Amino acid sequence: MDEIEVPPYFLCPVSLEIMKDPVTLSTGITYDRESIEKWIFSEKNTTCPVTKQPLKPDSELTPNHTLRRLIQSWCTLNASRGVERIPTPQPPVTRTQIAKLLNDAKSPHLQMKCLATLRSIVSASDANKRCMEAAGAAEFLASLLHFDTAAAGEEYEDGFNYSNQFTTASDEALSILYNLRPSEDTLKSLAAKNPNLVDSLTVAMQNGSYESRAYAVMLLKSIFEVADPTQLITLKRSLFVELVQLLHDNVSYKASAAALHIMINICPLGRNKVKAVEAGAVAVLIDLLLDSSERRACEMSLVALEQLAHCADGRAELVSHGAGLAVVSKKILRISKMASKAAVRILHWVSKFSANERVLHEMLEVGVVAKLCLVLQVDSGEKTKEKAKEILRMHSRAWKNSPCVPVTLLSSYPS
Secondary structure, three states: OOOOOOOHHHEOOOOOOEOOOEEEOOOOOEEEHHHHHHHHHHOOOOEOOOOOOEOOOOOOOEEOHHHHHHHHHHHHHOHHHOOOOOOOOOOOOOHHHHHHHHHHOOOOOOHHHHHHHHHHHHOOOHHHHHHHHHOOHHHHHHHOOOOOOOOOOOEOOOOOEOOOOOOHHHHHHHHHHHHHOOOHHHHHHHHHHOOOHHHHHHHHHHHOOHHHHHHHHHHHHHHHHHOOHHHHOOOOHHHHHHHHHHHHHOOOHHHHHHHHHHHHHHOOOOOHHHHHHHOOHHHHHHHHHHHOOOHHHHHHHHHHHHHHOOOHHHHHHHHHOOOHHHHHHHHOOOOOHHHHHHHHHHHHHHHHHOOOHHHHHHHHHOOHHHHHHHHOOOOOOHHHHHHHHHHHHHOHHHHOOOOOOOHHHHOOOOO
8 A cells, every 4th residue: 555656635634544434524624534523522622623713513524425436436446456445434323313213212112122223323433422412312311220219129228229120221221321421511411300310320330230330330420520519418328338339349440440539529528428438438448459559549549548537437447447557558658649648648637536545556566657757758749748747746755766666767757
């Protein structure tokens, strides 16, 4: 192919590759569909790459059939030189087609077939995603995430009763809804129009397949990112139970990251910290720190643990855990400045409000005090150093003259 001279107007101005499906923008410039869709939808650009003219949000991509036929003819003429003919592309889906599929999917005997078609459409291109969203697919898919509060199932103290099964149609709808990647406006609309949506996704986290559990928590993350903070104050304890269980089961890296992200963002609100602690979050976060050395996972686990250390119950769980103080101390200066900052802040909360004689003795034995002295000697950030100094000064009578502090670090002990 390198030795063949390709007509320049066959090349996409963005990718500089031969166009397979040439389409023309309102600016008059022709691009390959895949490249320009990536430019507009994935990379969120709002201008024509060549002319820099602004594009409307609903700008149409008009197929350039004449150019496509010229390219196909050129490929055929050069077939003997190893050029493969570009197949005629499938026309993009239309809102009318999507509307018919959504209407047909309301019929029980057609539902699974229609959902399978929608899954194929949503995976084809970003343009299809936007077309489906504009046709109201997100609202329809959300309506299929059923749960039955009257069904027999595990009931939590908050009165929420799970159904025994997350249906096959619900699993399929959840997969499509996640892969649709709804816009911020659509997510806000879904949350407003479907007051039981969070409950439905909580059910999926308990009763769905591993794939559905992952999709549910990642979709919840997106919803909570755009939700009004007042909506996040009244979250049910059952949600925290399932977040903790998902972290415990290690469903997937992305799912665990989403669960940690959710906890970090919602725990500062209302009584969410207490609900998370009651759900067993402290022990699971400590286990995550014990099992992982991956930077981002450790950072998020420590930040989430710091949120829980703000409340008395969270600190009590931390200091009663056999490895709690030790693993927090171990992560200082080993992961990142962010991780060290969060770990030192956890120790500061413990030192300030939960430092009885047993805790102070354990902090000496497991090396917390030595590590804090080391923090003062290295580039760990000024705020982290100040917190470490405050902890050491706070309990200097109990620690300063202890043989557990290495002689080489005593000079760092703040006076």
